[in-house]
Amino acid sequence: MSQDPASVPGVDRPNITALDIVRSVVLIVAVGTLALWGFALWPFPWNVVIGIGAPLVVILVWALFLSPRPVLRLHPFLRVVVELLIYVGVTIAWWLMDQPIIGTAFAVVAVGAGVVSGRRRIR
Template structure:
């Protein structure tokens, strides 16, 4: 027998928007791209170090500055700069793997979602 779900008073749940889903997908694609770049573009043993290290560093930077509950609260423009540096790194990784169009497509989607999220955060 299914139970009814009722909202408890005083409990607010975050609303997940399509923009939040796109930004999550951008982060997942960025991490996967850096892993692919690290394992595929470097020789042994550096491919293991870079293939694991690059996504871990980006994930740590994201957790420190860009997550919904960041560890370090910084000015919104510094936050945007950190986000752009991650996007530039991923775009350059695509270019170095010989997929310039994939890099450009990633950059357009990532920067557009970042601009929309930044505008939403400022209002």
């Protein structure tokens, strides 16, 4: 019989919470929104550049500063500023696509999840 993977000595498994799942979904929606915004709102040569470039920039910024194991560690307040800049950009993208209700809903969920996560991290 095999052992339960959670009880293997020397293996450190992170506890995944519902908040982690919500924050992951927020990131996926942010990347998808920026791709949609780039491909839908810009004229031909620029729609490809922005539709691919904007999501790549967000993924790069997330990997550098916001991931669970970031490449560059920031002060917690700077980390919040970077995260809020991404959320503001996505909210503005929804508003530019004439979807202010979706943009506002995204902002409320993203900022709410960020606030709860930030409070847990500070403790």
